[in-house]
Amino acid sequence: MIKKWEILFDYVDTTRDGIVDIEEMMSYPNRLVSEGKQERGKLLGDILSETWGRMCEANNLPREHASLTKAQWVIGRRALTKTDWFRKTYVPTLATIHFESLDRDHDNTITLDEWRTYKHKRGVTDDAAIQSAFKRLDLDGDGIISQEEMTHAITQFCIGEDPSDDYSFLYIVH
Ligand SMILES: [Ca+2]
Ligand SMILES: [Ca+2]
Incomplete structure (x- = not known):
């Protein structure tokens, strides 16, 4: 934690x-x-x-x-x-805004290219790490990150208690 x-x-x-x-x-x-x-x-x-x-x-x-x-x-x-405020207000709002800012072409999905663009801006250049993080986020394996998949990741990061379902890679910078 x-x-x-x-x-x-x-x-x-x-x-x-x-x-x-x-x-x-x-x-x-x-x-x-x-x-x-x-x-x-x-x-x-x-x-x-x-x-x-x-x-x-x-x-x-x-x-x-x-x-x-x-x-x-x-x-x-x-x-x-x-706090209830964190669960009910902070987490869903952050998940929505984070999803929208990664979805650069506004088609309501995040592609690997969009994910890569975001990670490059944060200084992450290891493409194998970028791709494996993308696969972790893509829960249903259809090759895109949906709003639901991003919300799951942000929620787990913010309030999840299960160390085996850890999404810290969302925020790792190099
Ligand atoms: Ca998109
Ligand atoms: Ca997916």
């Missing part, structure tokens, strides 16, 4: 200084807005602001505290997973 939250921390900590600040946390919704997706950016921004506030509170910090260390981040994520 702790390991996957550390992986997510490294994913969000783009400056690699061992601290996630509020700007890094909000960079994804801000990017959506700058790409013209105002509505999606606003929705995700609201969700991540609430996430940030709750993670700060779990560390006895004010909601608007500007940065979290990795240890504080793990405490915050563990507290979040115990």
Whole structure:
């Protein structure tokens, strides 16, 4: 449980200084807005602001505290997973937005090429790893990732307790 939250921390900590600040946390919704997706950016921004506030509170910090260390981040994520809000609001919203942003041609499926484009942007270049991750996501083996398959992966990552059904590879950066 702790390991996957550390992986997510490294994913969000783009400056690699061992601290996630509020700007890094909000960079994804801000990017959506700058790409013209105002509505999606606003929705995700609201969700991540609430996430940030709750993670700060779990560390006895004010909601608007500007940065979290990795240890504080793990405490915050563990507290979040115990809440209904996380299961019912955060997880489905994140899954939908993540799916939409990977589905670049908007045909409601994610192809291997779309998955590869996403991983390349995150600095992953090992094509065997990219393909094996794609196969893990493609539960029914039809060669594409559906919205349901992505939602399963994000849900398992966020709230799954089964270590044999681990989706940390979604967020591994190299
Ligand atoms: Ca597509
Ligand atoms: Ca599939």
